[in-house]
Amino acid sequence: MPPTTANSERQRIAVIGLGSIGGVVAGLLAAAGRHDIVACVRRPIEQMTVELTEGIVESPISALTDPSRAQPLDWVLLCTKVQDTASSGPWLQRMCGPATRVAALQNGIGHAEGLAPFVGDATVIPTIVYYNGERLAPDRVRYRRGGEHDFAVADGADGQAFAALFEGTPLRTLLSGDFKTLSWRKLLINAVGNPVSALTLQRNAVFLRDDVAALCLALLEEAATVGRADGARLAADEAAQTMARLTAIPPDAGSSMYFDRVAGRPLEIDALTGAVVEAAERHRVPTPLLRMLLTLARAASASPAPKGS
Ligand SMILES: NC(=O)c1ccc[n+]([C@@H]2O[C@H](COP(=O)([O-])OP(=O)(O)OC[C@H]3O[C@@H](n4cnc5c(N)ncnc54)[C@H](OP(=O)(O)O)[C@@H]3O)[C@@H](O)[C@H]2O)c1
Numbered sequence: 001m002p003p004t005t006a007n008s009e010r011q012r013i014a015v016i017g018l019g020s021i022g023g024v025v026a027g028l029l030a031a032a033g034r035h036d037i038v039a040c041v042r043r044p045i046e047q048m049t050v051e052l053t054e055g056i057v058e059s060p061i062s063a064l065t066d067p068s069r070a071q072p073l074d075w076v077l078l079c080t081k082v083q084d085t086a087s088s089g090p091w092l093q094r095m096c097g098p099a100t101r102v103a104a105l106q107n108g109i110g111h112a113e114g115l116a117p118f119v120g121d122a123t124v125i126p127t128i129v130y131y132n133g134e135r136l137a138p139d140r141v142r143y144r145r146g147g148e149h150d151f152a153v154a155d156g157a158d159g160q161a162f163a164a165l166f167e168g169t170p171l172r173t174l175l176s177g178d179f180k181t182l183s184w185r186k187l188l189i190n191a192v193g194n195p196v197s198a199l200t201l202q203r204n205a206v207f208l209r210d211d212v213a214a215l216c217l218a219l220l221e222e223a224a225t226v227g228r229a230d231g232a233r234l235a236a237d238e239a240a241q242t243m244a245r246l247t248a249i250p251p252d253a254g255s256s257m258y259f260d261r262v263a264g265r266p267l268e269i270d271a272l273t274g275a276v277v278e279a280a281e282r283h284r285v286p287t288p289l290l291r292m293l294l295t296l297a298r299a300a301s302a303s304p305a306p307k308g309s
Pocket residue numbers: 016017018019020021022040041042043079080081082084087088089105106107129130131132133134135256268
C-alpha cells in the first residue's frame with residue numbers, strides 16, 4: 001500500500017462505537033472537516049458535542065445503524081470495548097477491502113490477531129490511546145488530555161498515515177520505534193489498576209491505602225516479568241514506576257472498568273489481565289496473584305454490582 005503523507009487527500013473514515021473514545025474521535029474529526037466521517041452506531045445520532053478544557057466543539061454526525069448499508073472505506077477506527085469486537089464483525093466485514101486500514105483504538109495487546117477473522121486483507125494498525133474520554137450522554141463526551149500525546153502507533157507508513165488523519169484536530173500521535181514496550185507499559189496499569197478498582201468498587205483513592213498499594217505492587221511485579229519475557233524493554237523498577245503513576249491519578253477519577261462494574265456492564269477483563277495471564281502461560285512465567293485477580297474479576301463481570309454502589 002502506498003504511504004499516505006501528511007497532506008494526504010480526503011479520506012473516507014468509519015468510526016465504530018461512539019462511546020467515550022469514539023465520540024471524541026468522531027466529533028473532532030467531523031469538526032475539522034478534512035475527511036468524510038461516518039459513525040457506525042446501534043442507535044441513530046445526528047450530532048456530537050465534545051467538551052474540551054479550551055471549550056466546546058459541536059459537529060453534525062453522519063451515522064449508519066445498519067451494517068448492510070456500509071461500503072468499503074479508506075479507514076475504519078474501531079472504538080468499542082474489546083469484548084464487542086465480535087459484535088462489530090458485520091461492520092468490519094462490509095467496510096474492509098484490501099486497501100482499507102483498520103486502527104484499533106482499544107486497550108490491550110494482540111489487536112491484529114483479534115481482528116484477523118473480520119478484516120480480510122485490510123491492514124490492522126494497533127494503537128495506544130492516552131487521552132481520557134468520558135461519555136456524558138449518547139451525543140456528548142468529555143475529553144481530558146492524558147499527557148503529551150493522545151495516541152501512540154508504531155512508526156512506519158501506516159502509523160504516519162494514522163497520525164496524518166488527525167491534522168487539524170487537537171489530537172496528537174506519538175510515532176514510536178518501540179511500540180511493544182509502550183503497549184506493555186499501558187497494559188500493566190490497566191491489567192492491575194482497573195480490576196482492583198472494579199472489584200473494590202472504589203475510585204483511584206483505593207490505591208492510596210498501604211495494603212492495596214502493596215498488593216498492587218506485587219501484581220505489577222508479576223506483570224512486568226511477563227512483559228519482559230514477551231520482549232518489552234521494561235525498566236528494573238517498572239512496577240514501582242507504574243505504582244507511582246497509579247497513585248498520581250486524582251483520587252476521585254475512576255477507571256473504565258470501575259464505571260462498567262457500577263453500571264452492571266461486562267468487564268474488559270480478558271483483554272487486559274487475561275492477556276497478561278495468557279502471555280505468562282506462553283512464556284511459562286508463574287503469575288498466581290494475577291490469576292486470582294482474573295478469576296475474581298471474571299466472576300464479578302458475570303454479575304451486576306450491588307445496588308447503591
Ligand atoms: N475511556 C477512556 O478514557 C479510555 C482510555 C484509553 C483506552 N480506552 C479503551 O478504548 C476502548 C473503548 O472504550 P470506551 O471507554 O470508549 O468504551 P465505551 O464508552 O463503553 O464505548 C464503547 C462504544 O462501543 C459501542 N458498541 C459496542 N458494540 C457495538 C457494535 N456492535 N456496533 C456499534 N457500536 C458498538 C457502544 O455502543 P452502545 O452505546 O450502543 O452500547 C459504545 O458506544 C476500550 O478498549 C477501552 O479500554 C478507553
